[in-house]
Amino acid sequence: MKMVRSITLALAVAAVGYYLFHGLTYVPSDEFDSVVFGWVGWQMSLPIIAITSVIVVFAFTGEGIVAALTGRNSSEFRDGLTGLGTIESFAQTGLTLNDQPQVRVEFSVEGADGKIFHSSAKMIVPLTQLALLRPGVVLPVRYLPDRTDKVEVDLSGDASAAQQALNESLIRKGITTQHKLDIAERGIATQAVVRSLSVTGTIRDGHSEVELGLVVTRPDGLSFATRVTKFLAPGSVGQVQVGRILRAHYLPENESEVVIALPVNA
Template sequence: MKAIAWAVLVVGLACTAMFVATGLSADRELAWVNGWMAGPMILLFVAPMMFSLAGKLGGGFAALRGGVPKEFLGAPIAMGTVVAVSRTGLSVNDQPQLEIQLDVDTPDGRSFRSAARQIVDLTELGAVRPGAILPVRYLPDGRVALATDASQQELQASLDRVQLAKGHVTPKQLHIAEQGADAQAVVLAMAPTGQVRNGRSVVHLTLRITRLDGTMFDLVQEKAIPPTAIPQLQPGSAVRVKYLPHDESEVAILTTLVP
């Protein structure tokens, strides 16, 4: 865009020079009114507009790619729990920009408070609420941006590592999540134990899992469930799981990040 702006400026200067030369060399009353008048118009209006637009696209708007500012591209992914949400007063096409306060947990076990600003579609406002878990890309100085460019595989891998670092899953459960076979399961029963572990309700889950060959087996597991996942695990719900074909004593349950 800057190259185009400079090209426009050069054209404007050339046309202006011809405009002045033509006007000075003629003796007619309207000598200055000629086709080269486009030169001054380009210098006064078009070129400044082009440079302004180039500045916005190159820096002022952080050269957004896939919804993530350029400086965050390739940055590691962490999980942010929404603490508070407020509107900044800015909107784009009637979609509000939100300032989202987050408690960020990284795969290496660090935690910190940060904030991200994001344009959010009106239909998605319900997903950005206190308690929701949002994936973010983070920089060493603690700044974050929502990881809207990340693939589902990247998000799941980061979530698994964060869960391990916080003690929500065991190394065996992480191994199942990363190496296990995909399968479908139906929740037959969910019974609360009355225990709370790290802010999560501990429940007994009875699952009926369909193997890769179409046969089924039942499994009862004790799980510490985050509040956002409880609606997905009601009796009768179908869920994705992973299991090891040679060891069916435990499964990893895959729930969405933002239900």
């Protein structure tokens, strides 16, 4: 995008320069000619085309515009590292594309190495999805290690990369373990009903530890009772109230270990 802008600017400067040079150095050829014709003629189109081209190119190569038009991240960030961006705030920039606003989002980003940094991204957001942007929402982002002031929301559709980044973050914070992630990956997918809920009082990285009494359904239709502990963000506690049906995984050889799955942005 920088190269396209640079080339456009260079051509625009050359076009305007030629127009000025032609007008200033024009010499009438006869008595019916005039110096005015040095400024009036086909060359008048050069600065008009140049200025129009600069406006169009800069508009369509702005942050978030290319992604909105192509549905892909820019080439600069396409192979960037995947991090987790938590929305801190957002505001419309005033620019629109097909009546869809451009939004500047301020993120707190946790990188692949666990380091936290502040960054921002500009993107075109459909009006129907604007309400989904709110502080606390976590989105996968692409970033460059040597330039963390700017990120792009990941548009690759690679859910495995985003899940891997989330898993590594939860392990670093002590919210989950690799063993529990293995159960979630290899275990039998089923449903569990919350029978009881109690808070242990332990807090870890802003997550409260809760103890859940579950009734888990086996594939054969029978069920078994068990208890599990899990660290939950404040906004997720409402998802595990008594009577709620949850997605769960367990290993047949060890029914005492059950892992429940909850959406990140509830």
